[in-house]
Amino acid sequence: MAVAAILTLTLMAFFPIAIISGILLFCSSELPIYFGWVPKWLILFPLGLPVIGIAYLIWAVKGSCRVCGQKLYYPRMCLKNSKAHHITGLGYVIPVCIHMLLFKWFRCTYCGTPVRLKE
Numbered sequence: 001m002a003v004a005a006i007l008t009l010t011l012m013a014f015f016p017i018a019i020i021s022g023i024l025l026f027c028s029s030e031l032p033i034y035f036g037w038v039p040k041w042l043i044l045f046p047l048g049l050p051v052i053g054i055a056y057l058i059w060a061v062k063g064s065c066r067v068c069g070q071k072l073y074y075p076r077m078c079l080k081n082s083k084a085h086h087i088t089g090l091g092y093v094i095p096v097c098i099h100m101l102l103f104k105w106f107r108c109t110y111c112g113t114p115v116r117l118k119e
Contacts, residue, residue, distance in 0.1 A: 001117055004060035007096035010071045011056045012094055018049040022102060068111040081112030 021042035028038035075093050080086070084107055085095035092109045094112045100106040105116040 002101060004063040004073055005100045007052070007056050007060045008093060008097050011052050011060075013037045014045065014049055014052050018045040021045040056074075065108040065111060065113070066115055067113045068108060070108070070110040072106075072109065078110075080109050081107070083107055084109040086090055 003040060018046075022045070024035065024038045025040075025042055025046070028035035036051075059072065063072050064070060065072060073093055076093060080092055084092055085099050086092050087095045096106050102116065105114060107114050
């Protein structure tokens, strides 16, 4: 569960960085006068995004609540529990991952049951 939380947070941070660096690299190749300051090592972010995405699909999507069996790391549009970890603007997945890594327990987004992680 902790590995899946780390992968989820990494993917959520990596995705916008990869898009922005891809746009900057494209602009630096098309308009080198204005975007000559863009370093070439930014290509690592767009190239690393599929690797992180595949790791997310292999390990993180399978993470589910022990009580109700719902997927924790897969965002869905449905009715969530009122006690679930939630931050406005970030949704439910990122706060659950952060709470899971910091405090070693989480409250299921769907059933609301507090679940402690094994050590």
